[in-house]
Amino acid sequence: MKITEIKTYLMQVGARPGMPAGDGSFRGSRNWLFVKIETDEGICGVGECSGWPRVIERAVQDLATILVGEDPRDIDRLWHRLYVGTMGHGMTGTVGGGALTGIEMALWDIKGKVLGQPIWNLLGGKFRDMIPVYGHAKTPQRARELMDRGYSAVKVGFTGGVDLDLVSSIRDAVGSDVDLMVDAHGPSWMTAGDAILVGRELEKLDLLFYEDPVAPENLDALQRVRDAVDIPLAAGERVSTIWGIRPYVERDLVDVIQPDTGRAGGITQMRKMAAMAESHYITMAPHSGSLGPVAEFAALHILATIPNVLMLERVEFDWPGRYEVVSPVLKSENGTLRVPEAPGLGVELIEEEIGKYPSDRNVADMPTNENAYEPGTFGECVYFQTRLRRRARLRLKRTEGD
Numbered sequence: 001m002k003i004t005e006i007k008t009y010l011m012q013v014g015a016r017p018g019m020p021a022g023d024g025s026f027r028g029s030r031n032w033l034f035v036k037i038e039t040d041e042g043i044c045g046v047g048e049c050s051g052w053p054r055v056i057e058r059a060v061q062d063l064a065t066i067l068v069g070e071d072p073r074d075i076d077r078l079w080h081r082l083y084v085g086t087m088g089h090g091m092t093g094t095v096g097g098g099a100l101t102g103i104e105m106a107l108w109d110i111k112g113k114v115l116g117q118p119i120w121n122l123l124g125g126k127f128r129d130m131i132p133v134y135g136h137a138k139t140p141q142r143a144r145e146l147m148d149r150g151y152s153a154v155k156v157g158f159t160g161g162v163d164l165d166l167v168s169s170i171r172d173a174v175g176s177d178v179d180l181m182v183d184a185h186g187p188s189w190m191t192a193g194d195a196i197l198v199g200r201e202l203e204k205l206d207l208l209f210y211e212d213p214v215a216p217e218n219l220d221a222l223q224r225v226r227d228a229v230d231i232p233l234a235a236g237e238r239v240s241t242i243w244g245i246r247p248y249v250e251r252d253l254v255d256v257i258q259p260d261t262g263r264a265g266g267i268t269q270m271r272k273m274a275a276m277a278e279s280h281y282i283t284m285a286p287h288s289g290s291l292g293p294v295a296e297f298a299a300l301h302i303l304a305t306i307p308n309v310l311m312l313e314r315v316e317f318d319w320p321g322r323y324e325v326v327s328p329v330l331k332s333e334n335g336t337l338r339v340p341e342a343p344g345l346g347v348e349l350i351e352e353e354i355g356k357y358p359s360d361r362n363v364a365d366m367p368t369n370e371n372a373y374e375p376g377t378f379g380e381c382v383y384f385q386t387r388l389r390r391r392a393r394l395r396l397k398r399t400e401g402d
């Protein structure tokens with residue numbers, strides 16, 4: 001069996017033809033990149049890459065030169081050939097990780113189809129048939145809508161600033177039996193001191209975890225937060241490969257690792273990360289913020305087979321196109337997703353639907369607020385002005401609480 005061709009399918013997310021970007025577009029930045037590996041025996045595999053899809057498309061096309069003519073069943077050997085082949089470009093970041101991931105996912109899909117088995121059955125079998133998922137809320141009303149759909153876990157993300165009142169109001173809306181998480185999104189201007197101040201306020205709200213309190217490059221700051229705040233911490237969505245996740249695990253910096261299923265390096269890399277975490281009593285809750293529907297299938301196969309699952313992230317109220325570009329589609333059932341049973345990943349691309357959404361841009365070029373980057377405003381210098389504003393708010397809140 002030989003690989004004959006690798007095709008890529010890049011699409012803009014959150015837009016309709018002839019219409020501007022809307023809900024789910026992540027300020028115009030969101031693209032999905034799917035890959036399809038074809039073989040001389042007529043069996044094809046599909047995968048998905050995240051990490052800057054528009055750039056990764058070219059990376060995948062470049063790597064195809066290594067893969068054509070190879071046996072697709074030698075997954076780990078080929079992964080290492082690709083990995084070594086890109087060493088000259090520097091450390092493997094999320095672009096390289098995304099390219100490796102989509103290709104490796106498609107190779108697993110081929111292997112499953114050749115053997116007539118779902119991928120989870122080639123990874124040691126299942127622990128479970130249903131994977132718990134959590135959604136997102138920016139308002140108490142949206143949190144209640146999630147609960148109406150059967151969810152029992154919800155995450156609040158800070159965008160444009162720390163909003164402790166919002167977290168508190170969502171905790172009040174969902175009650176004490178629901179798992180609540182906070183994602184600070186690791187902004188580069190969040191100092192360890194500020195993350196600790198915020199964390200001490202969040203301690204009162206019984207969180208399942210406090211995610212990316214500081215920038216992912218700043219592991220010493222994360223250590224300071226770890227030492228000072230009594231809440232489980234989560235991180236890891238922006239790193240790729242086992243070497244990227246290694247310090248988080250080795251230094252016990254977090255309670256939950258969150259590799260992104262589209263850019264962590266592949267299904268095998270994710271399984272290895274889970275094993276590394278397991279040896280430190282750390283759980284895994286893969287990131288899925290901007291991911292498309294193919295990577296979600298891959299996450300279910302992985303999470304079915306590991307003991308230390310916490311949950312899978314899900315954009316429950318996503319752009320409707322999510323349910324038009326693949327078949328079958330995944331719909332949540334009482335806050336869980338069912339593990340697929342079909343051979344391979346169990347999902348196929350609907351190419352004519354994908355073709356309706358050509359990629360236009362892949363960076364966030366719409367400002368978060370009207371003052372963004374305006375001279376003399378908070379948006380002008382996020383490192384300095386937003387910090388002053390945040391500290392003033394926190395100080396006020398602490399004073400009110402006294």
Ligand SMILES: [Mg+2]
Pocket residue numbers: 183185211212237287289
């Ligand atoms: Mg996050």
